[in-house]
Amino acid sequence: MTTTTGAPPTTRAESQAEQIAKWVEVTRSLQPLVESEREESYRDASVTSRVVQAWKDAGLYRAQLPVELGGDGIDNVVLINIIEEIARQDASAGWTFGVSASGTTIAGVLLDKDSYLEIIGPDGDGLACGFANGMPPGTAKKVDGGYLVKTDPMPFGSATLHTTRVISLLFLVDDHDEKVLDGDGNPVVLMAYIDVKNVEWLNDWYASGLASTGSGHLKILEHVLEDKWFAHPETRIPGTPFAQEFWTPSILSHVGVALGLAKRALEEAAKATKNKRRGAVADLDKDAHFLYEFGRIEAAYQAARAFCLKAYQDAWDAAEAGTFNQSHINRIDQSNYYLTSLLNDIVSTAALWCGSGVVPRDGVVARIVADARVVMNHLVSDPQQLIKVTPSILDIWRDETKVNKC
Structure with missing residues (x-):
């Protein structure tokens, strides 16, 4: 699919090389903290909240936000350099940062502007991510006020312990809990962003590698989710990251x-x-x-x-x-x-x-x-x-x- 409307090119005061040097230096300055927290991260199977907060405080999560949204407007290459540096320090940390940073960008692709801005918050460092591939683990039924949603346990909750919203695929069902089919006879699948207060983590990640990514199972508790938290890509907000x-x-x-x-x-x-x-x-x-x-x-x-x-x-x-x-x-x-x-x-x-x-x-x-x-x-x-x-x-x-x- 071709994107027909793009954001106008951003006029940058810094060259790409200068941005890479700046942001890699910031990222590398946090290596002592990442390394000092590694033992606790491994024990708890999740990068610590202190490390995630340090990334937020350093501006890493909002670096790719368009300038008009309070970010630095960095491009893909600069962001890859940041993730590469964190993963060089510790792969679990790199994975945690990477999937939460890219997952939050995906929220800007799928949600309308108001919902997206609510996720990232006034400081531009709120996060959203989750496993949105494969067989949908749950269902969504249209009710007053939105959709009644719930899921079975779903795997690969990488970095979701540190998020504002968790993404999930859901089968749309009717009043009789039967799957709703589209015009081609396929089940209709919705993509939803769930408030973490309605998420239960099962803490069952005991991995041979990437052991500190918190990538175990989680489930969505039964609750009513407002319409605005379902994907509406046709209302995508402007900005190159989201195009x-x-x-x-x-x-x-x-x-x-x-x-x-x-x-x-x-x-x-x-x-x-x-x-x-x-x-x-x-x-x-x-x-x-x-x-x-x-x-x-x-x-x-x-x-x-x-x-x-x-x-x-x-x-x-x-x-x-x-x-x-x-x-x-x-x-x-x-x-x-x-x-x-x-x-x-x-x-x-x-x-x-x-x-x-x-x-x-x-x-x-x-x-x-x-x-x-x-x-x-x-x-x-x-x-x-x-x-x-x-x-x-x-x-x-x-x-x-x-x-x-x-």
């Missing part, structure tokens, strides 16, 4: 976390091999095998990073120009899959050269390996995503008027 449809911000956090994990893995391998002997190799720094392998995986990181950032820059530019369409989403899917497909090689190779540094269960390297495995297993990084978008990419390569633009 990129639902899927674009959804994938952005995955890209940032994968990049952060790859970057930290390379850092750890570089440090672990400095002036080190390993077996018969007196100096790993000068070992041809190590130099070849490190150069190879570092190139993979740089290539995947460049591909992802270009896909997201193109999407942003198109949204500003009012020409955003499905082809931009396809490139984002493709670049995300490419990055994730390289992540195992980058992380496992780096871990190998870290030697005994991978052994401590609570060490940095072991945590990177475990976190990367969970990231790689996520549905949005599955090979089916690449299969889905490749036919449209083939069409580009078969069109002489388009192939030179690939």
Whole structure:
């Protein structure tokens, strides 16, 4: 679907490079706090509220808000750099920040302006996110005052413990609790934003990786939800972040976390091999095998990073120009899959050269390996995503008027 109305380009006092440098410096200044809170975060299976509040106080959550809404108006590339830096510090923290930041942008895509502004609040740092894919876990029935909603337990409540509203898919049902069908005979599915006072978290997240993301099951308690908290994308508020449809911000956090994990893995391998002997190799720094392998995986990181950032820059530019369409989403899917497909090689190779540094269960390297495995297993990084978008990419390569633009 092509977006026919885009926001006028924002005149920025700072260049993109200056914004990246500024926001990465702010993000990196919070690394000591993220690291000092890690043990409690791991014990409670959720990043602590102190860390989330520090991100809010630093302005990270409102950074991508349009300037007219009190934000800094940063683009996709700057936001990916922020998520990458947080994930470099700790992948669970990066995931928590990323899905709540991108999830709140999605609320601006789906809700009308008044509802969205109510979520983000006067300081622009209120949050909304949740798992809005797969089989709807609950139902919504039209009643006086809105809809009667309730759900069974639903999985993957990443970062929802820190939100203002939780998103959920719901089957629309009639007065007899039968599913309402559309003109094609398919069940009507609604997307709703639930006040956290009507959410119950089951605290059952005991994961091998991304262990501090609070991604366990939750359920929506039975209550009446006002109409304004259901998705009405036709009333979308103006602004480039909101002109990129639902899927674009959804994938952005995955890209940032994968990049952060790859970057930290390379850092750890570089440090672990400095002036080190390993077996018969007196100096790993000068070992041809190590130099070849490190150069190879570092190139993979740089290539995947460049591909992802270009896909997201193109999407942003198109949204500003009012020409955003499905082809931009396809490139984002493709670049995300490419990055994730390289992540195992980058992380496992780096871990190998870290030697005994991978052994401590609570060490940095072991945590990177475990976190990367969970990231790689996520549905949005599955090979089916690449299969889905490749036919449209083939069409580009078969069109002489388009192939030179690939």
